[in-house]
Amino acid sequence: MTPTGTRRQNFNCRRQASPAGGQTCPPARRRGSPDAPEAAPAGLTASYSPHGWHEECGVVGLWCDSAQIADLCYLGLFALQHRGQESAGISVTNGLHIETVKGMGLLPEALRDGRPTLRGHAAVGHVRYSTHGGSLNCNVQPIFAYSRGGFVGLAHNGNLTNAEEIKAQMEAAGCLFQTTTDSEVILNLIATSPHPILEDAVATSLNRVSGAYSLVILLPDRLIAVRDPKGYRPLCLGRLPDGGWMFASESCGLDAVRAEFVRDVLPGEMVTVDHNGPRSYFFAKAGKINACVFEHIYFARPDSVLDGLSVWQARFEMGRQLAREFKGEADIVIPVPDTGITAALGFSKESGLPYFEGLIKNRYVGRSFIMPQQVSRENTVEMKLNPVRANLADRRVVLIDDSIVRGTTSARIVSLVRRAGAREVHMCISSPPITQSCLYGIDTSIRKELIASTMSVGQIGATLGVDSLLYLSRQGLLDSVGDPKNERNCLECFS
Numbered sequence: 001m002t003p004t005g006t007r008r009q010n011f012n013c014r015r016q017a018s019p020a021g022g023q024t025c026p027p028a029r030r031r032g033s034p035d036a037p038e039a040a041p042a043g044l045t046a047s048y049s050p051h052g053w054h055e056e057c058g059v060v061g062l063w064c065d066s067a068q069i070a071d072l073c074y075l076g077l078f079a080l081q082h083r084g085q086e087s088a089g090i091s092v093t094n095g096l097h098i099e100t101v102k103g104m105g106l107l108p109e110a111l112r113d114g115r116p117t118l119r120g121h122a123a124v125g126h127v128r129y130s131t132h133g134g135s136l137n138c139n140v141q142p143i144f145a146y147s148r149g150g151f152v153g154l155a156h157n158g159n160l161t162n163a164e165e166i167k168a169q170m171e172a173a174g175c176l177f178q179t180t181t182d183s184e185v186i187l188n189l190i191a192t193s194p195h196p197i198l199e200d201a202v203a204t205s206l207n208r209v210s211g212a213y214s215l216v217i218l219l220p221d222r223l224i225a226v227r228d229p230k231g232y233r234p235l236c237l238g239r240l241p242d243g244g245w246m247f248a249s250e251s252c253g254l255d256a257v258r259a260e261f262v263r264d265v266l267p268g269e270m271v272t273v274d275h276n277g278p279r280s281y282f283f284a285k286a287g288k289i290n291a292c293v294f295e296h297i298y299f300a301r302p303d304s305v306l307d308g309l310s311v312w313q314a315r316f317e318m319g320r321q322l323a324r325e326f327k328g329e330a331d332i333v334i335p336v337p338d339t340g341i342t343a344a345l346g347f348s349k350e351s352g353l354p355y356f357e358g359l360i361k362n363r364y365v366g367r368s369f370i371m372p373q374q375v376s377r378e379n380t381v382e383m384k385l386n387p388v389r390a391n392l393a394d395r396r397v398v399l400i401d402d403s404i405v406r407g408t409t410s411a412r413i414v415s416l417v418r419r420a421g422a423r424e425v426h427m428c429i430s431s432p433p434i435t436q437s438c439l440y441g442i443d444t445s446i447r448k449e450l451i452a453s454t455m456s457v458g459q460i461g462a463t464l465g466v467d468s469l470l471y472l473s474r475q476g477l478l479d480s481v482g483d484p485k486n487e488r489n490c491l492e493c494f495s
């Protein structure tokens with residue numbers, strides 16, 4: 001990911017401008033398709049995602065009359081940086097004008113030339129990892145369009161499952177698209193809606209799309225937050241300390257600006273905020289809720305609370321449940337840092353086995369880590385994780401990780417632990433085997449690359465080189481997230 005600099009856009013809302021970034025994008029390519037772009041040129045940029053999972057965007061929305069509104073938005077996004085590292089942007093409006101600053105890379109790179117300087121009453125922000133549309137400059141969000149004498153700005157977390165179909169219909173009717181994102185389909189549906197009442201325009205537009213979307217929508221006189229009827233991606237509402245309201249993908253985004261958590265936006269709910277405060281509408285009938293359980297396993301920050309459940313507590317319970325399901329014998333428990341830590345603590349607590357640090361993560365190897373050309377990609381695990389030999393030598397080790405995607409990284413980690421002298425390695429995974437790709441905004445891998453889609457647990461264990469391999473049971477996972485009858489969570493990638 002090469003930073004391409006910050007772009008500042010400053011428009012008067014009366015201007016009949018074209019949508020979005022104004023840059024021509026190549027034709028859209030679907031994630032996982034044979035012609036999907038490579039994640040990074042080999043040997044140049046090794047994005048550090050230990051398992052092959054990539055988080056899928058974070059959004060922030062603010063309604064407050066503050067000179068610091070862009071800074072508040074920045075701080076909220078900074079707390080959500082783990083949800084997307086490819087690009088970032090912030091839009092601020094005073095009702096007449098909208099100013100947007102966005103760019104490629106982590107927040108400090110993307111907004112290195114500054115934040116919007118407009119003093120306004122509303123802002124939306126976005127950090128992005130692309131699942132649909134590719135990592136292109138023109139796809140950086142927030143995106144916006146001009147319609148009915150005003151503007152509509154939008155930031156989206158999730159993935160639509162019928163975007164291509166709707167886009168083809170809209171293009172046939174003469175609609176122009178300036179990005180290759182599914183988010184622009186929603187934007188154009190709203191912008192071209194005949195409904196005079198904006199909430200109705202948003203509701204009827206959303207009733208045409210399927211899939212996952214948590215949105216913040218910026219309008220001249222109001223801010224709208226929406227969560228899809230199944231609640232795939234999280235979104236919550238908070239109250240700012242000096243008055244005003246804030247939406248964020250995770251509660252840690254509210255904490256970053258000392259906003260008080262008020263509640264989660266509910267599946268199928270639209271919350272509108274204006275000078276009269278927040279109002280709630282339900283634009284879709286309640287059905288089976290399908291909140292992504294991987295938010296609790298891996299994606300979300302452990303200090304966040306999603307849908308009333310502490311992510312840390314859920315991971316701790318996964319570890320405790322794993323310990324109940326583990327039938328082997330061992331001397332110590334170690335995590336694969338960072339996301340295995342909380343489950344390893346839970347495993348240790350339940351089993352009575354001592355918790356040790358067996359692998360130390362190089363804290364300076366971030367997600368924008370640049371690998372030297374001459375260093376093989378085979379060495380990337382060693383660049384990021386180094387074993388603590390004093391803790392591992394001659395011990396029977398339970399190694400806790402949150403998931404196995406392709407298995408290549410896990411095999412290298414097991415090899416590291418063995419080379420450090422571990423006598424036995426028992427790998428315990430705090431999720432069931434992943435056998436399906438995700439359609440709802442998580443970039444896993446295409447199905448055939450998922451090791452559990454083609455191998456049995458025994459075969460995977462042999463491939464990784466472990467003495468035993470245990471995945472958390474499906475029921476154990478559901479119990480850990482307080483949903484024993486699977487009434488609220490999506491588990492499709494384990495089907």
Ligand code: SF4
Pocket residue numbers: 232291292293294295437438439440441442490491492493494
């Ligand atoms: S398929 Fe898996 S990753 Fe995708 S939303 Fe469902 S639980 Fe989450």
